[in-house]
Amino acid sequence: MTDALGAWRARVRRAGGDTAVGAAIAAGAMAALALFLVTAYFVTLFVIGIGAVALPVVTKGVRRLCNLNRRAAGRVGVPVAVPYRPQPREFEKDIVGWMRRRQWILTDPATWRDLLWLLLDTAVGTVGLLPAAVLCYALEGFVVGAGLWRPLLDANGTGWWYCFITVDSRPSALLALAAASGLLLAWPWTGRPALKAHAYFTRFLLGPTENTVLASRVRHLAETRTTALDTQAAELRRIERDLHDGAQARLVSLGFTLGAVERNMDRKPEEARRLLREARESSVLALRELRDLVRGIHPPVLAERGLADAVRALGIDSPLQVAVETDVPGGLPAPVESAMYFSVSELLTNALKHSGADRVEIELRHGQDVLYARVADDGRGGADAGRGTGLHGIRRRLAAFDGTLDISSPVGGPTVTKMEIPCALSSPKTSSS
Structure with missing residues (x-):
């Protein structure tokens, strides 16, 4: 009973968040029309120079709104990558640089897809109002059923129309209350489908193309x-x-x-x-x-025993309490093993020197042609990949193999680092664990 109540509360909280996000999407749809008209106006005036002045400012607003919708799509499990071309590192501080900045905006295909999305979202974005509309209509049913129908009946003699029910008596008011209760119970399930529908529309237009x-x-x-x-x-x-x-x-x-x-x-x-x-x-x-x-x-233990045993040796040599769990096959490319080994070694060093941790957990596994590692410590947190050379060096080391580094380190800890390197095996899988 307690678990069911907790699950219901969690669903209601999520539905509240979905309703707020949906309302924001609907509000953004109204702003989208204004942004579309303003942007189209300045693009039209670009040929005579007036629009060129305001174009970067308007484009920044358009892209900010589009990025907010991309994040909203990612919130419901539909990730949308940002497709914009990278801005050149610097523009000349003269008329040539001024024009190059405008050229960078106008020659990016994503700019024109943003404009099309703005135009269509003025209609599609209203789907975000669905959860809020269901909730408000349910609340209206409770208000009407609780007795509001009496003054309405006195005013016009016809009662109040609610969910195909004419509320003009006590029995019809009870029916309205029942219908409102049903809508309120259905409300937590209306937000996510509406947001996902809008998310797929957003990914279709705002996601990157194959090119x-x-x-x-x-x-x-x-x-x-x-x-x-x-x-x-x-x-x-x-x-x-x-x-x-x-x-x-x-x-x-x-x-x-x-x-x-x-x-x-x-x-x-x-x-x-x-x-x-x-x-x-x-x-x-x-x-x-x-x-x-x-x-x-290239550590001898890595060459002789493989990645799993080499990482275990790192844990044994470390003064911290290190728990290692591995499911790593043989046949991994030696450069990939070396990159992952030294990345894990650097993270252990960081945990020892900077985090104040007592315990570190290391997980290594391989699946679907991806080598995955997770390193978690119970230290004070606050690690930032943008500061210092250690984490930046790990990111560069992994990037050479098209790998990724993802770190979560809130102040107070814990610090959890996830690393992935795409790699195929050169021999059948034989677990070393």
């Missing part, structure tokens, strides 16, 4: 290719620097020490033995630095 998706894909690949090349160059410089300042310097020092040993072998045997001990210690340190360098390029 837009292809162009966006090409831009993304070009950007990630540049990022991957920059990252690779930076990594090679780091390796060169570490070799030059670390192992190479020790090996050079080792050579000088062995030369001194050779010179003192006969004349000063004690000094030669001391220098041999130093040489042995230097060789151990050089070997350790080389191993650390190799581990930073």
